[in-house]
Amino acid sequence: MDCDKVKELLPLYIDGGLSDDESKAVSEHLADCPQCMAEYEQLKNIAAACKDLGFPDPPSGYKQRMTAVVEEDAKKRRKGMFGAAAAVIAAALLIFISVSSIGDGNVAMDETASTAQYAGEIAESQPPQNQAASGSDVSTGDEWKAVSDAAGASAETPQSGYKADQSAPTEETTDTGEGTGQDLAIASADAQQRKIIKSAYLSLETENFDNTVNSIIGRATALGGYVSNSEYNNRSEGKRTAHIEVKVPQQSFEQYLSDMGGYGKVVEDRRSGQDVTAQYIDTETRLKMLRIKEQKLMDLLSKAETLQDMFTIQDQLTNTQIEIERLTGDLKRWDDMVDYSTAVIDIYEVAEIEPEPEDNPNIWKRIGKAFVDSINAIGRFFEGFIVFLFGAVPYLVLIGIVAWGVITFIKNRMRT
């Protein structure tokens, strides 16, 4: 074994990271080569100095601070869920309305096309088929291309919004079946299980405040649910109010809501369901492709011969795995939200049950109600049409794609 080869192996030799054969060959070389021996000592001493550095102790009050932060987060999260849901639905509706109200859809088409194109650009882990070959600038040949193809293949799934043809799609291509493809994918999901996030807002009046609160919480618990947030206030006239948010398993949700009438006078009862099936399927599909890609990259990595190849593949692999982790998190979040429906219940103590309480407790609550009212009105109007989007900003891109499909569908119908 020559010095160059030994020097390449030394970094792993110092802590037994080599195979027995390699290790033995290096040992034998070191015995006769002072120069490599010196290099070995240096590497070993640097590693030892690292070990000496160790980890510093956390500052005092570390544990108290961590505990406080975690508890605060748990509290905030319980409070925030309903508000976040409402905000995202509102955003989805706004986009849907603004796109559909442009009329014949020409302008909207351009907008959504460029959105889709953008989606294609940022989804770099899924290059379109026609670009897959350009990903093979690494010198590992055919196998490498196969990986790119596997990733590119996702462009052919029914969720063809991701096709994102870089050559600016003409109206013809958008008319032929992009929308129907989307419809098909969603329709086939019916056979399995639709992913619907259900929530409800109720307000109740009661003369027997404690009983009502206890019943509402007790019933949720009995059905396998739990209270995710609760607040109790005394109003100025000495009457009490409660704001309770409960999570109830979806299959028991209707039952739970219909029981409310028994606990007080239901003044408001608003319900909504956001269908995230399309996004869910799309994410699942992308995840499947990414896992295939990950597997192939791992196979490649084990066969890679030069360090350069190894590093290039490894970078790809890291990116793929980051994306996989992100998408897995999205699916998990949706699953949680679908499995447990949210009911937000305001309870007002009254002396005598009045038909219409004059003073709402505060302006924000009123604004909140008006907001939910409007959303529900709009929601009913477009029912059956809209796939509500749930999630963070990246999903707004998906909303564009869905709207695109809807427009195509409408246009087809007008033509026949």
Add this chain to the structure above:
Amino acid sequence: MGGERVADFETLFDEYGDKVYGLAYRLMGNRDDAMDISQEVFVKIFRNLKAFKGQSTLATWVYRITYNTCMDELRRRKIKQVSIADKSDLADDNTPVEEIYEADERKEAVHNALYKLDDDQRAIIVMRDIQGLSYEEIAEVLQCPLGTVKSRLSRARLNLKEILKDYMELFNEAGV
């Protein structure tokens, strides 16, 4: 929150609290960041404690969250840095690495050299040589094949030696 979860968290914190902080400190290079990262990490752990199914050991799961949180933050800073038009002082980090003045010259040299490495290379040195995780554990933390760990570690150690070449007299004596 259920008392059980709080108890779980207590146990977990007593076991890993210091390690999360230490790992974050070595990856980020200063105490402020280490504190912020630790907060984020424990929030994530607490949120996902129920979801943890033990495909990996609890330890590697905790370190993975810590590692990913640090790398996300470092990546975010880099993007920010590049997008800020003023590229003249690209080398200036948003949050400076704490200069340490160790009585031990070797430690000081190594500490400062670590932050001249690429982030992922520093991470692997920190986990292997400072924290003492095994190759297999590191592969689980990074969710990558063993071969990746070896090639990255190998490259990182050579680079670290290269960065330290002006201080090499500190590392020459045998068997320290």
